[in-house]
Amino acid sequence: MSTHGFDTLDDLAPDQRVLVRLDLNSPVEDGKPQDNRRFDRHAETVRELADAGHRVVLLAHQGRPGRDDFVSLSGHAEILADRVGRDVEFVADTHGDDAVDAIDALEPGEILLLENTRMCDDELPEADPTTKADSEFVRTLAAHVDAYVNDAYSAAHRSHASLVGFPEVLPSYAGRVMATEYAANTAIANREFDGRVTMVVGGTKATDVIEVMDALGESVDDFLLGGIAGELFLRAAGHPVGFDLDPEADRYDSQWERNHDLIERVLDGRGGAVTLATDLAYAAGEGDCDGERAEVAVDDIDEKDVSFLDIGTDTAESYADVIRDSEAVFVKGALGVFEEEPFSVGTVTVLEAIAETDCFSVVGGGDTSRAIGMYGLSEADFDHVSIAGGAYIRALTGQSLAGVEALQRAAGR
Ligand SMILES: Nc1ncnc2c1ncn2[C@@H]1O[C@H](COP(=O)(O)OP(=O)(O)OP(=O)(O)O)[C@@H](O)[C@H]1O
Ligand SMILES: O=C(O)[C@H](O)COP(=O)(O)O
Structure with missing residues (x-):
């Protein structure tokens, strides 16, 4: 365990199917996400996990429902793939059959990005962690992975399902961005x-x-x-x-x-x-x-x-x-x-x-x-x-x- 009271990637067991929450929330122009340093930073965590042979399933949000920046993550997958230097498969589904099939089909070192978590009704609004853990979204995805990594420090003030639900039911770790941001900002x-x-x-x-x-x-x-x-x-x-x-x-x-x-x-x-x-x-x-x-x-x-x-x-x-x-x-x-x-x-x-x-x-x-x-x-x-x-x-x-x-x-x- 780190001195900050959470486990980090150094504590993660080998060969895991790991669900990783990133914060790729970006400015959007003409429906397309604009590149920014969040992609570079998270790419390091994602690359480390893939290089180590884990099967990597990524979650992230974009915008807020009802706003112009509330768009699919397909464009984010392209930018991230470029930064990681590996393919990032994208599936336009948050936790349905398409998402689950794609998770189950992952090979070691492969990376999959699921659709904007805020397109799933269980993600918002804020609620206590136990309620979020009991949602269909969390229960479904948790059953298909071994561990959870939260790298989304910049979204960690939100009590949303993808941020507080999974740590209730899965072995959980801070990603590199999470650990670095936490240490510096506190x-x-x-x-x-x-x-x-x-x-x-x-x-x-x-x-x-x-x-x-x-x-x-x-x-x-x-x-x-x-x-x-x-x-x-x-x-x-x-x-x-x-x-x-x-x-x-x-x-x-x-x-x-x-x-x-x-x-x-x-x-x-x-x-x-x-x-x-x-x-x-x-x-x-x-x-x-x-x-x-x-x-x-x-x-x-x-x-x-x-x-x-x-x-x-x-x-x-x-x-x-x-x-x-x-x-x-x-x-x-x-x-x-x-x-x-x-x-x-x-x-x-x-x-x-x-x-x-x-x-x-x-x-x-x-x-x-x-x-x-x-x-x-x-x-x-x-x-x-x-x-x-x-x-x-x-x-x-x-x-x-x-x-x-x-x-x-x-x-x-
Ligand atoms: N005197 C000023 N009049 C108008 N705008 C100013 C002035 N001084 C600074 N700014 C603007 O402040 C902006 C940055 O401030 P802001 O409070 O948004 O902080 P930030 O660093 O972007 O933090 P956050 O990520 O929370 O938005 C800059 O874009 C700059 O143009
Ligand atoms: O971009 C951010 O600051 C975070 O992703 C949080 O986004 P939110 O304010 O829409 O919850």
């Missing part, structure tokens, strides 16, 4: 660091990250703020910022209404640990992201009529200094609209400082981690680049994940 709450622990807080989901700041309390020495949350904190400090260029998007006002009490509480309790931007960047001229970068000192902002798109250069440099002096750095959310090169300065300066520094580092959030590839940085320069969104947030705030708890219970049986 480090902020579980590990002792000798030196300064810094958290870079940005992005658009201010409510999420402010709750993280509140929950983390003393385990973080410095919070470096940017993005929407950064502007909300500046607003709390009396600066007229947080102007919605597109009022429909409503990035600021509703998140301000929802969070201003919490922001005050964080500032009262941990104000000394919170560092806010001293300058901000905006698009000169047109008033949208296409304009040239211009900067203004926060103290010189008199009116709320500009949409800020990045922290300023002085702020970025001072954040980089803090990072160079840190023992551990956790990133949640980008410091600006890095997708537009002129407004990537904050995010890229901070990521470069982390990459150059010998600190323990975790970068989380789907969008934020994309900046690493976009600006020529290497994932190898970070201890961990998470592929999880909601699960990363929950791990940072010390909340348990239903799928991880299910693995831990299974290991204890």
Whole structure:
């Protein structure tokens, strides 16, 4: 058993017919899944199992019923096959006769992907593990395999049948992605660091990250703020910022209404640990992201009529200094609209400082981690680049994940 209380692939017996839950949930365009790092990451677990001679049956979900991204996994099988370097057979069935026949026909080292688990009525909604274990979906598939592996860390906060049902009835193991993500993302709450622990807080989901700041309390020495949350904190400090260029998007006002009490509480309790931007960047001229970068000192902002798109250069440099002096750095959310090169300065300066520094580092959030590839940085320069969104947030705030708890219970049986 690992130190995290679950068994891993190191504990798996040889020659198993193994059911493996992945998270291949991807952006979908014109009905087709778009390639992303989830395929590369899970491919390593799948390849390891197939190379070891196991018969590999894969489960994954895509989208949510009723949404445009709720599509079949046939396209996912093609991308995954390319990444694994082996054939991945696909059957458009979740647990009926076609699925069962295909499972029974597998030879050692062969890989089969079943249809989108959310197309099976038993998968959703969330329910307790025993109820999910008693579903036809779980009972049927469990009878045709020897073991279950959960590699879907980024979906592990959902108490769905494919995540919590199987560990109730099968010997269960964490896949490589699950084990790595779990260790890195809980480090902020579980590990002792000798030196300064810094958290870079940005992005658009201010409510999420402010709750993280509140929950983390003393385990973080410095919070470096940017993005929407950064502007909300500046607003709390009396600066007229947080102007919605597109009022429909409503990035600021509703998140301000929802969070201003919490922001005050964080500032009262941990104000000394919170560092806010001293300058901000905006698009000169047109008033949208296409304009040239211009900067203004926060103290010189008199009116709320500009949409800020990045922290300023002085702020970025001072954040980089803090990072160079840190023992551990956790990133949640980008410091600006890095997708537009002129407004990537904050995010890229901070990521470069982390990459150059010998600190323990975790970068989380789907969008934020994309900046690493976009600006020529290497994932190898970070201890961990998470592929999880909601699960990363929950791990940072010390909340348990239903799928991880299910693995831990299974290991204890
Ligand atoms: N000042 C800003 N104004 C508008 N958008 C911003 C600003 N600063 C950052 N962003 C945007 O924030 C996005 C990333 O934030 P987000 O909160 O979505 O985090 P994430 O890293 O993608 O996490 P998740 O995986 O949970 O979505 C980027 O796409 C960036 O353009
Ligand atoms: O992409 C994700 O964050 C996970 O797959 C969870 O998806 P969900 O939010 O639709 O449950």
